[in-house]
Amino acid sequence: MSAAKVAIVGAAETTALGRIPQMSQIQLHADAALNALADAGLTLKDIDGVATAGESPTAVAHYLGIAPNWVDGTAVGGCSFMLHVRHAVAAIESGLCQCVLITHGESGRSNVGRAGWASSPGSLSGQFESPFGGMGPTTLFTLPVLRFLKDTGTTLEQLASVAVIQRQWAALNPRATLKEPTSVEAVLEDRMIAYPFTKSQCCLVTDGGGALILVAAERAKDFPQSPVYILGSGESTETPMISQMQDLTRSRAFQMAGARAFETAGIQHSDVDHLMIYDAFAHLPLYGLEDLGFCGRGEAGAFIASGQTAPGGILPLNTNGGGLSYMHSGMYGMYALQESVRQVRGTAAAKVAGVEISVCHGVGGMFGASGTVVMSASKVR
Amino acid sequence: MKIDFEQVTVPVPTPETAHFWSGCVAGELRLQQCDDCSRVYFPPRPFCPDCGQRAVSILCGSGKARLLSYVINHRPHPAFDGPYAIAVVELEEGVTMMANILNVPQTPEALILDMPLKVAFRPIRQGIVLPYFEPDGADL
Numbered sequence: 001m002s003a004a005k006v007a008i009v010g011a012a013e014t015t016a017l018g019r020i021p022q023m024s025q026i027q028l029h030a031d032a033a034l035n036a037l038a039d040a041g042l043t044l045k046d047i048d049g050v051a052t053a054g055e056s057p058t059a060v061a062h063y064l065g066i067a068p069n070w071v072d073g074t075a076v077g078g079c080s081f082m083l084h085v086r087h088a089v090a091a092i093e094s095g096l097c098q099c100v101l102i103t104h105g106e107s108g109r110s111n112v113g114r115a116g117w118a119s120s121p122g123s124l125s126g127q128f129e130s131p132f133g134g135m136g137p138t139t140l141f142t143l144p145v146l147r148f149l150k151d152t153g154t155t156l157e158q159l160a161s162v163a164v165i166q167r168q169w170a171a172l173n174p175r176a177t178l179k180e181p182t183s184v185e186a187v188l189e190d191r192m193i194a195y196p197f198t199k200s201q202c203c204l205v206t207d208g209g210g211a212l213i214l215v216a217a218e219r220a221k222d223f224p225q226s227p228v229y230i231l232g233s234g235e236s237t238e239t240p241m242i243s244q245m246q247d248l249t250r251s252r253a254f255q256m257a258g259a260r261a262f263e264t265a266g267i268q269h270s271d272v273d274h275l276m277i278y279d280a281f282a283h284l285p286l287y288g289l290e291d292l293g294f295c296g297r298g299e300a301g302a303f304i305a306s307g308q309t310a311p312g313g314i315l316p317l318n319t320n321g322g323g324l325s326y327m328h329s330g331m332y333g334m335y336a337l338q339e340s341v342r343q344v345r346g347t348a349a350a351k352v353a354g355v356e357i358s359v360c361h362g363v364g365g366m367f368g369a370s371g372t373v374v375m376s377a378s379k380v381r
Numbered sequence: 382m383k384i385d386f387e388q389v390t391v392p393v394p395t396p397e398t399a400h401f402w403s404g405c406v407a408g409e410l411r412l413q414q415c416d417d418c419s420r421v422y423f424p425p426r427p428f429c430p431d432c433g434q435r436a437v438s439i440l441c442g443s444g445k446a447r448l449l450s451y452v453i454n455h456r457p458h459p460a461f462d463g464p465y466a467i468a469v470v471e472l473e474e475g476v477t478m479m480a481n482i483l484n485v486p487q488t489p490e491a492l493i494l495d496m497p498l499k500v501a502f503r504p505i506r507q508g509i510v511l512p513y514f515e516p517d518g519a520d521l
Contacts, residue, residue, distance in 0.1 A: 120393075124424045127392035127402075129479045131511050132467050139454045139467050147450035147469075150494050195453035195464075195489060243469045243479040244424070248450050 002266040003380045004229035006089040007220035010040025010213030011228070011341040013334075014105065017327045018177055020207040024113030028105025028209035029060050036101070036211035041224045047213070049097035051088060052104065053080035054331055060103055070097035076237060077364025078278060078331040081212070082257075082371025085337065086233035088214045098215065105209030106329035125241045137280060138202055139194045141366035144248035145283045146196065151249045151298075154286060156196055158301030160187040162282040163200045163324050165310045170321025172311065172350035177204050178325040201282035203328035210334035212341070217379050228344045231357070231381060232265025232374040234258060242366050251363070253370035254291035258361060261372035262293075266381065267357060269294055274343045274358040275315055276336040279322040285309070288361055289317075292372070316352045319343060333362035337373065344375050357381075382487050386505040388460035398425045400439055405510040410442035410500050412474055423476040444500035446470040446514055449477060453487055466492055470514050484515040 012035035014020065014028050023031065029052065037043060050061045051072035061068050072087045074080055081102055088100040107114045119126040134140045148154065161184055170176035182200060190198035220227035236256035239245060246252050262268075269292075277288035289300035294315065303309065309317035320326040320339040327335060340360040342348035358375045394402045401424075404411030414421045415429035416436040428435045451468035458465070466487050471477050483501050485491050497517040504510045 121391060122393035122395050124398075126390070127394065127398055128424050130390040131392055131505070132479050132481050133389075133454065133458050133461055133465060134467055134479070135454060135456060135458060138456070139452055142452050143467060143469060144450050146452075146494060192453075192455045192464075194455060194467075197452070241424070241479075243477055245477075248469065 002231055002264070004217045004231050004376060005093045006214050007217045007227040007229045007379070008212050008341055008375070009215050009220055009223040009225060009227055010036040010042060011338055012036040012039045012211060013338055014209040017175055017208040018206050019109055020107070021110040021112060023107070025105050025107040026055055026059060026063050026113060028107060028207065029055060029103040030064055032105060032209035032211040033064060033101055033103050036213050039225060040213045042099070042213060046099050047101045049088065049091060049100035051084035051100060051102045054104065054106055066101070068097070070100070076369035078280065078333045079362025079364040079369055079371040080331065081333045081337055082233070082360065082362040082373050083235045085212065085214065085230060085373050086235055086371060089230050089233065092214060092216055100214045102212045102214070103209070104211070104331060104334035106331055107207050108329035109205050109207045129241055129243055137366055138197065140242045142194050142197045142281055142283070143242050144245065144367070147248040148283060148286070152301070153298050154301035156188065157184050158305045159196070159282050159286070160184045160201065161305040162279070162285050163187045165304055165307070166279065166318050166322045166324050168310050169319045169350050170325035173321050173326065174349060176321040176326045177206060178321070197281060201324070203280045203323035203332070204325070206327045206329055208327055208329045208335070210338050212337060226345050226377065227379070228341050229376045229379050230373060231267070231376040232261050232263070233372060234260025234264065235371045237369040238367060240365060240368050245367055251287055251291050251367045251370065253367065254288060254361070254363070257370040257372040258292035261359070261374050265374035267374060271357050272315070272359050273355040274319065274340065274352050275317045276340050276358070276360040277317060278332055278336055278362040279318055279324055280328065280332065280363065282324065284363060285317060292361060311350065319348060319350045319352060333371070336360050336362060340373070340375050344377050382465050382483070383462045384481065385460050386503070389505045389511070391505060391507050391509055397427055401425050402509060404441070405502055405512055406508070408502055410444050410512055412440045412442045412476060413437050414440040421474045421476060423478060440474070443473045445473040445517065446498040446500070448482065448492065448494055448496045448498055450494065451482070451492060453489070463487070468514070470498055478512070480512065480514045482515065483513050
């Protein structure tokens with residue numbers, strides 16, 4: 001049996017998603033934070049811990065007028081927020097602070113007040129990867145997949161089905177960017193970006209943000225929303241260079257973060273009612289299902305293509321439509337966390353009935369880092 | 382595929398990687414090996430990433446490799462004249478590195494996973510020579 005020590009009592013995204021040229025990046029953090037505070041029935045004065053990535057926690061705390069007792073600026077890419085949740089649990093449990101605000105905001109499409117990121121030519125990736133013409137995640141994050149397809153016997157059609165099934169979820173979500181049904185044929189015939197990935201298999205590029213508020217579990221019932229308890233979590237890193245993965249067909253960081261999350265939560269795979277796997281590209285749910293142990297080696301493609309993760313399937317996955325159809329600002333992990341919170345609360349647009357346990361799994365960089373959070377509707381399990 | 386070497390991003394060697402880049406100029410693919418546990422590793426660093434031992438030596442790789450995985454980028458890049466493959470190759474010595482594959486059509490039909498490759502050094506500019514790869518047996 002495990003008992004949660006910390007719960008999420010406030011959760012919200014930015015008021016708008018998609019194209020938000022009227023807001024700078026720091027204001028996207030603030031907009032989401034103010035919405036999350038309203039959701040929790042709290043004010044800025046109640047916050048004494050701040051965690052964020054993309055902006056410094058110093059900048060976010062100052063912008064919001066918060067004098068924190070604790071900050072976490074862990075920035076390992078899009079799953080940073082999963083790690084912030086994990087670190088916030090430890091901080092609250094050990095008394096370093098009492099009420100943590102985790103923020104994300106990213107002007108990914110409009111580029112208003114957003115710092116650029118590129119490897120220095122003297123870094124290892126600058127020396128040993130950049131000269132060969134990589135153009136960011138579309139050409140590097142995707143690079144392992146041909147090896148994965150060959151070694152696992154997964155087909156291009158099964159890879160394409162990831163985008164098709166997630167569009168089915170997005171169709172149920174009014175806030176999703178892309179809602180029109182699509183097909184395996186249409187996905188495969190879409191504009192080629194980096195073979196074998198067509199545009200439909202690459203994430204959206206949008207603006208947006210989100211924020212979470214966490215407090216000790218024993219206080220969690222004093223807030224307006226149903227508490228979402230953090231039952232367990234895990235984190236790890238592997239490499240900042242895609243060419244240096246131990247095995248192009250498995251993520252060591254996924255395996256380590258996932259195993260630790262399941263172990264600390266004291267759950268089995270059969271206990272999971274709802275799953276989020278960060279999908280910057282269509283292959284990530286395949287890696288995630290196998291590396292987290294939901295599917296055996298080479299089984300994830302058929303599992304998704306046969307509808308097991310679709311609306312009505314046995315393992316609802318990426319129910320907001322995911323990075324492929326819902327939104328993707330650059331660091332999508334916050335939106336995966338928001339959807340897990342909504343499903344556990346029972347407030348998601350594409351509501352899955354009776355979600356007791358949701359697993360939310362994130363990736364950072366390009367298979368560089370990982371964070372997994374297990375959320376529960378019950379404090380004790 | 383033609384590469385405009387004027388447009389290729391130029392690596393900036395550091396003290397820890399200088400031997401690798403001078404090796405490329407000399408036509409050698411210089412890897413490193415731990416004196417203690419014999420592990421061969423890449424990218425360069427002055428200690429073994431397996432056991433932490435600082436006593437390491439330079440090992441010249443054979444230059445033979447196999448094609449581990451790749452994508453074919455269809456978005457325009459100033460250094461390439463059309464769609465081009467970005468690959469990860471596995472050297473005979475067991476380490477992996479990123480590369481472009483020269484002297485072969487940049488198509489899924491021509492780029493077959495596990496095909497044998499060999500290193501092909503090309504000078505770009507500012508004294509830097511890059512290690513590319515090409516099919517083993519390709520016309521030079």
